[in-house]
Amino acid sequence: MYVLDTNVLIHDPNALLNFDEHQVIIPMTVLEELDSLKSGKQTVAADCRQAIRTIDRLLGDASPKQIESGVPIARGEKAEPMGTLSILMSSESVSGHALPEHLNDNKIINSLAALQKHHTDHDIILVSNDINMRLKARGFGVEAQAYHNDQLVDDIGLLPRGYTEFPGSFWDTISKVETKQRDGVTEHRFKREGELARLNINEFVLDQQGFVGKVCELGDDYLVIRDLHQHDLMNEEVWGLLPRDIYQAIALNLLLDPDIHLVNLTGAAGSGKTILALAACIELTVASKLYKRIIATRSTQGLDEDIGFLPGTEAEKMEPWLGAIVDNLEALHEDDENMTASVDYILSKVPLHFKSLNYIRGRSFQHSLIIIDESQNLTPHQIKTIITRAGNGSKVICLGNLAQIDTPYLSALSSGLTYMTERFKTFRHGGHIHLQGVPRSALAEFAEANL
Numbered sequence: 001m002y003v004l005d006t007n008v009l010i011h012d013p014n015a016l017l018n019f020d021e022h023q024v025i026i027p028m029t030v031l032e033e034l035d036s037l038k039s040g041k042q043t044v045a046a047d048c049r050q051a052i053r054t055i056d057r058l059l060g061d062a063s064p065k066q067i068e069s070g071v072p073i074a075r076g077e078k079a080e081p082m083g084t085l086s087i088l089m090s091s092e093s094v095s096g097h098a099l100p101e102h103l104n105d106n107k108i109i110n111s112l113a114a115l116q117k118h119h120t121d122h123d124i125i126l127v128s129n130d131i132n133m134r135l136k137a138r139g140f141g142v143e144a145q146a147y148h149n150d151q152l153v154d155d156i157g158l159l160p161r162g163y164t165e166f167p168g169s170f171w172d173t174i175s176k177v178e179t180k181q182r183d184g185v186t187e188h189r190f191k192r193e194g195e196l197a198r199l200n201i202n203e204f205v206l207d208q209q210g211f212v213g214k215v216c217e218l219g220d221d222y223l224v225i226r227d228l229h230q231h232d233l234m235n236e237e238v239w240g241l242l243p244r245d246i247y248q249a250i251a252l253n254l255l256l257d258p259d260i261h262l263v264n265l266t267g268a269a270g271s272g273k274t275i276l277a278l279a280a281c282i283e284l285t286v287a288s289k290l291y292k293r294i295i296a297t298r299s300t301q302g303l304d305e306d307i308g309f310l311p312g313t314e315a316e317k318m319e320p321w322l323g324a325i326v327d328n329l330e331a332l333h334e335d336d337e338n339m340t341a342s343v344d345y346i347l348s349k350v351p352l353h354f355k356s357l358n359y360i361r362g363r364s365f366q367h368s369l370i371i372i373d374e375s376q377n378l379t380p381h382q383i384k385t386i387i388t389r390a391g392n393g394s395k396v397i398c399l400g401n402l403a404q405i406d407t408p409y410l411s412a413l414s415s416g417l418t419y420m421t422e423r424f425k426t427f428r429h430g431g432h433i434h435l436q437g438v439p440r441s442a443l444a445e446f447a448e449a450n451l
Contacts, residue, residue, distance in 0.1 A: 001025055001119065003088065003112055005128035006033040007409040008147045011379045013050035015127075016058070017075055018149040019083055023122075024073065025115070026055060027088045029107045043357055043382055058085050088115065099140060105133050112142045129409040146414070150380045152422040156402060156412050160425045162433040163204035163250060164195065170207035186227035187216065196223060202260065202431040204228075204250045212246065214253070228253070239287070240332055241279040247435050248272050254431040255280035255397065258290055262387070262430040264398045264421055266376075268448045270440030273399040274373060275328040281369045281397070282332075282350055291369045291395065293351035296325050297360060297386070298373035324373060325352075357386070366391040376400035376417045377407045383416035 001023045008015050009030070016024045031052075038048040062071045070084030088111050098113070099106035109126070116124045126137045126144040134144035153159060166173060178189040190196055199205070205213040210230045217224035233249035235242070238256065243249035254263045255277060265273045281294045326343070333342040372378075372386060375398040383398075390396050398420065402412040412418060424430040438445035 001115070001122050001124050003027060003108070003115070003124065003126050004030065005108065005126065005130060005133060006030045006037075007129045008127050009034065009051040010037075010044055010047045011129055011147060011409060011414070012150060012381055013047050013054055015051075015147060015149065016054065016085060017073065021083050023070055024083060024085045025088045026085070027108045027111050029104050029111070031055075031087070033104060043385070047381065055085070059087075099136070105130070105136065109133075109137050109140050109142060112137065113140060116142060129414065146411075148414075150419050151413050152419060153413065156418065159418060159421050159434075160200060160203065160432060162202075162431065163206055163247075164199060166195070166205065166207040168207065169209045170205055170211050170213075188213070188225045188227060190223055190225065192219070192221050192223050199223060200425045201428055202254065204433075206246060206250075212250065214250075238276075239279040239283045240335075241275065243276075244272070245437055247433060247437070248276055251276050251433040251435060252280060254433060256284065257431075260395070260429055260431050261390070262396050262398070262424060262427065264417075264424065264430070264432040265435060266400055266402060266417065266421070266432070267435030268438055269401055269404065270438040270444040270448065271435035272440075273401075273435060274324050275331055277371055277397045277399060278325060278328045279332055281371065282346070284369060286350055291393070292367040293353060293365075294369045294371065295353050295355050295365060296371045296373065297355045297357055298375075325354075325371075357382070360386060360389055363389050364391045365389055365394050367393040368395075370394060370396045372396065372398045374400060374404075374406075375420075376402050376405050376412075376415050377410065378416040379407075379410065379414075380416040380419040383420050387420075 002019050003025045004016060009026075012018075016026070034048045034052055038045055038052060058073055059067060059071050067087050068089070070086040072081035073083045073085050074081045098110045101107050101110065112124055112126055124142065126134065126142055127147050128134055128137075128144060129146055134146070137144040173195065174190065176191060180187050180189070199215050199218075201215055201218050203215050205211070205215070205225060212228045212230045212233060213225035214228055215223055216226045228250075230246065230249075233243070233253060234246070236249070236252060236256075238252055243252055251263075251265055251272075254260050263277075265277065267273055281291075284290045285292070285294055329343050329346060330339055333339050333346070336342040368391075370386070370390060375383065377400075378386070387396055398417065400415075400417040402415060402417060405412060405415060421432055425432065438448045
């Protein structure tokens with residue numbers, strides 16, 4: 001018997017469909033919490049409403065007795081119902097030994113302990129993304145675990161970085177290659193074996209001799225790597241910005257490629273994620289005019305509540321949280337004679353819009369560049385909600401640092417950024433780069449490494 005906590009249903013409103021043949025139980029306290037959170041335009045409220053609708057659809061016209069004993073969970077028209085869903089009413093204490101019921105978490109744990117007493121032949125497992133809730137449950141004798149259904153990796157180190165680095169020369173590892181040149185482009189065809197078998201589409205190959213290649217085609221038993229010249233990559237100026245290392249250079253290569261519709265940049269604070277994305281976006285809208293507008297958004301703790309109380313328009317309300325965008329705009333023009341005038345001019349000429357995540361649902365953005373800052377704070381469900389807003393000719397750029405998650409119920413393994421990085425690694429029109437180093441300053445680099 002799996003008992004779901006409120007934060008699991010907010011994290012994934014369809015979570016109760018993912019327990020196969022097992023019994024899924026929703027405590028009455030969880031329904032009350034969903035009810036109290038369902039109002040408003042916040043992303044959390046929308047997730048609560050979706051979870052409530054899913055529960056209602058599954059229970060259908062079942063009688064109270066059927067709900068108490070368990071309603072078969074139907075997952076589709078053709079699929080046979082598997083597992084059951086029931087609502088847990090009881091909150092009785094166990095032999096007078098119970099947690100104080102002034103907290104909803106305690107009410108749920110007490111209900112589970114009572115359930116455990118009556119069903120000694122079943123394993124009762126609390127599923128919660130709240131670490132403290134799990135600790136309290138275990139301390140009270142109730143088994144507890146996190147929700148792992150959308151956790152695709154067991155270790156962040158297993159995530160693709162977007163490139164493979166070879167010590168010495170890359171060519172020393174190659175026994176056979178077929179090279180072709182056309183239209184000034186050199187491409188190498190290799191047999192897909194050894195280290196090359198682990199490469200994904202749009203990943204890069206780097207070595208210490210200066211070779212840079214990009215996987216442009218993948219077959220069952222072969223791959224094609226396009227030869228990129230390191231000198232050209234390092235000297236490609238984008239809106240006055242030059243890459244400071246090869247990792248920034250290959251990130252800009254993906255950002256400027258019109259065939260890449262999703263770019264995912266991760267890295268430590270100060271590694272250049274935002275300034276690279278902003279420079280590329282301005283270049284693509286103002287100079288080459290491939291896109292019509294730039295939409296900047298981010299997820300921030302407290303944003304859902306606080307945005308309503310700040311004065312001004314949506315853009316003005318979003319400004320305190322999107323200050324990083326303006327800061328990087330100033331950095332791009334710090335050498336100008338009048339930086340403030342330059343930034344004001346750019347803001348007046350560049351179609352840059354600040355949008356709240358609360359108002360993105362239901363929108364469709366055509367021919368737009370969508371920058372999602374601090375995307376490590378999004379759940380997989382929220383990431384999907386935003387990316388599916390991208391219409392024809394649009395490009396999504398996700399920026400994040402998995403070491404700086406501010407959402408209490410998310411970890412680096414359950415973050416939407418991790419989920420998306422793993423899911424999109426084989427996407428023909430997607431690319432991911434993990435930036436290294438902290439070019440922001442010597443102070444920032446030392447602080448990142450030593451504090």
